[in-house]
Amino acid sequence: MTESRGTVLSGTELFMQPDEIIVTKTDLSGKITYGNRTFFKFARYAEKDCVGVQHNIVRHPEMPRTVFKAAWDSIKDGREIFAYVNNRSKNGDAYWVLAHMTPSRDSGGQIVGYHSNRRAPNQQIIKQTxxxxxxxxxxxxxxxxxxxxxxxxxxxxxxxxxxxxxxxxNEFTLSLGG
Ligand SMILES: Cc1cc2nc3c(=O)[nH]c(=O)nc-3n(C[C@H](O)[C@H](O)[C@H](O)COP(=O)(O)O)c2cc1C
Structure with missing residues (x-):
């Protein structure tokens, strides 16, 4: 166990499999409204501990705030974003993902929440770039x-x-190749 910015890290890394997708949805403020089974498996939280809670519940202390600013600026403005994100599970384990975040709109075009799905990233891209x-x-x-x-x-x-x-x-993220 180590500590980073007051957060306990176990030092164990979890790896998504190529056939797995982690999905969550949030309200306009970033509170989780939905998570799929794979999200709860990696985050190691029970559904009842996450729904209604801010998505930074899985924030990893070594993620730069700049990336979250870029993400929020995009989705609030109605634009999708692709970003590599390191997440922290409840017990301090960590797992990298390639996330695709989008706004969700109602039938009138109004943004009513946000959606993110994540796939297994290429570990070489994570390490090298x-x-x-x-x-x-x-x-x-x-x-x-x-x-x-x-x-x-x-x-x-x-x-x-x-x-x-x-x-x-987005061009930078996608040009890395997965
Ligand atoms: C749909 C959606 C999904 C998100 N997924 C994650 C995530 O998986 N991990 C994460 O750290 N932040 C995620 N965020 C961003 C968080 O809301 C938050 O901005 C980030 O964790 C930084 O937290 P902080 O402002 O407390 O530092 C997501 C936001 C939205 C709208």
Missing amino acids: IIPLYDHLQKIEKASSSPKDGLANAYADLQKTLATKKQTF
């Missing part, structure tokens, strides 16, 4: 005098990296 990038972003977040400045600086750094690559966040 995503962990170094996310560590870099989190370092910038922590190096600033306030959390607000840290997020702004890391977000600007990510935008600069994407501009250099001439890619959007």
